[in-house]
Amino acid sequence: MSSFDSKLYQFAVKEANEAVAYDGKGQYRQAINKYQRAAESLIQFIKYNNNQIMIKKCKKQIEEYLDRAKLLKSHLNGARSIKSATDRDIKEAGGEGEISDEEREILDMISGTIITESPNVKWSDIAGLKSSKQVLREAIVLPIMKPKLFTGARKPWSGVLLFGPPGCGKTLLAKAAASECKATFFSASSADLLSKWLGESEKLVSALFKIGRLRAPSLIFIDEIDSLATKRGEGSESGGERRVKTQLLSEIQGMKTTENKPMLVLGATNRPWDLDNAMLSRFQKKVYVPLPDLEARAEIFKIHTKGVNMALDDEDFIELGVRSERYSGRDISNVCREVIMMPIRELDASGMLEHPEQEVKVRDITLDDFKKTLKKVKPMMDNKDLARYEDWAQKYGEY
Ligand SMILES: Nc1ncnc2c1ncn2[C@@H]1O[C@H](COP(=O)(O)OP(=O)(O)O)[C@@H](O)[C@H]1O
Numbered sequence: 001m002s003s004f005d006s007k008l009y010q011f012a013v014k015e016a017n018e019a020v021a022y023d024g025k026g027q028y029r030q031a032i033n034k035y036q037r038a039a040e041s042l043i044q045f046i047k048y049n050n051n052q053i054m055i056k057k058c059k060k061q062i063e064e065y066l067d068r069a070k071l072l073k074s075h076l077n078g079a080r081s082i083k084s085a086t087d088r089d090i091k092e093a094g095g096e097g098e099i100s101d102e103e104r105e106i107l108d109m110i111s112g113t114i115i116t117e118s119p120n121v122k123w124s125d126i127a128g129l130k131s132s133k134q135v136l137r138e139a140i141v142l143p144i145m146k147p148k149l150f151t152g153a154r155k156p157w158s159g160v161l162l163f164g165p166p167g168c169g170k171t172l173l174a175k176a177a178a179s180e181c182k183a184t185f186f187s188a189s190s191a192d193l194l195s196k197w198l199g200e201s202e203k204l205v206s207a208l209f210k211i212g213r214l215r216a217p218s219l220i221f222i223d224e225i226d227s228l229a230t231k232r233g234e235g236s237e238s239g240g241e242r243r244v245k246t247q248l249l250s251e252i253q254g255m256k257t258t259e260n261k262p263m264l265v266l267g268a269t270n271r272p273w274d275l276d277n278a279m280l281s282r283f284q285k286k287v288y289v290p291l292p293d294l295e296a297r298a299e300i301f302k303i304h305t306k307g308v309n310m311a312l313d314d315e316d317f318i319e320l321g322v323r324s325e326r327y328s329g330r331d332i333s334n335v336c337r338e339v340i341m342m343p344i345r346e347l348d349a350s351g352m353l354e355h356p357e358q359e360v361k362v363r364d365i366t367l368d369d370f371k372k373t374l375k376k377v378k379p380m381m382d383n384k385d386l387a388r389y390e391d392w393a394q395k396y397g398e399y
């Protein structure tokens with residue numbers, strides 16, 4: 001080893017040791033930084049090293065450091081990891097007895113998949129959907145905030161299902177409800193669960209509900225629930241899929257909301273007709289989240305251009321609403337993103353952004369910009385798809 005190599009290696013070891021120390025103290029940002037530097041130094045180190053045993057050892061370490069950094073990052077993004085939530089639960093519950101070693105292991109594994117975030121979405125961030133908001137207030141927010149009011153015959157619905165076309169605010173509504181009632185919010189995307197944990201997913205589901213119970217009042221939000229509970233025929237369903245579905249059904253069924261400790265399940269789906277019948281019946285309340293109406297569309301244009309200089313008045317926004325029939329909230333947000341980049345793109349094309357110190361003036365957005373973009377960015381839904389939602393809503397849902 002040359003002296004440069006050996007210094008590089010020593011540096012990597014030092015960084016790694018510091019990373020572990022920060023990690024242990026819960027100073028995750030510093031830990032991520034140190035893990036990454038340790039990994040980078042080792043990568044440099046093995047470039048110039050011929051010792052196969054050493055290279056193998058380093059590669060393993062690099063992988064470990066990067067994995068750990070990635071996991072910590074996803075924890076930070078999700079505000080709080082399920083593991084730390086669990087540690088606190090155990091303390092609050094007065095000992096280790098509540099959670100077995102096996103479950104703890106599962107929880108450690110799933111911490112990247114299920115997040116217990118504190119969403120920060122306000123009702124006012126969501127345009128339109130007045131009646132959906134009202135239903136969620138009555139079915140989720142109030143029972144969690146004022147459990148005493150919802151006893152006896154007035155007990156809350158244990159399960160609420162949001163259904164409707166993609167991109168129309170189901171996930172947003174769930175987050176706003178959770179923000180308002182300050183419940184612990186467990187958000188699990190089913191597609192993610194299933195693809196990553198095939199074979200183990202039912203353990204995951206049971207762990208999710210167990211933690212939910214411990215952390216009550218809690219709101220368990222299962223997004224894209226159709227992928228966990230389809231009514232596909234016995235034949236085409238794999239054993240793993242069936243086990244997850246059964247587990248989920250029995251967890252929802254067995255869910256007990258005790259006084260002061262409410263626990264509710266909120267599901268969301270773009271494909272309600274694919275849902276297993278037994279699962280459907282567990283969701284006593286089914287709330288339709290339709291495409292935005294004219295007024296809501298105008299409002300969504302406003303929400304998604306906030307803070308950008310605009311040469312548009314209220315009437316122009318109404319005109320945008322008129323021109324965007326059948327656009328979902330997400331479609332409109334895509335249009336807005338496109339439009340607000342236009343002046344920047346023009347400046348860039350004219351070479352005005354070459355000099356970092358030069359002040360540049362960004363022009364206002366005009367109605368014309370929107371018109372052009374609306375011609376390019378088309379809505380995802382067609383009338384036939386839409387009719388299917390309307391029919392289903394007539395049959396099962398409420399507005
Ligand atoms: N009613 C709405 N008001 C404001 N923004 C909306 C609305 N509906 C959808 N959006 C935008 O579209 C995106 C997707 O919405 P989301 O709630 O994830 O849809 P869904 O869960 O129904 O598929 C949101 O992040 C938001 O930017």
Ligand SMILES: [Mg+2]
Binds near residue numbers: 167171172223
């Ligand atoms: Mg969604």
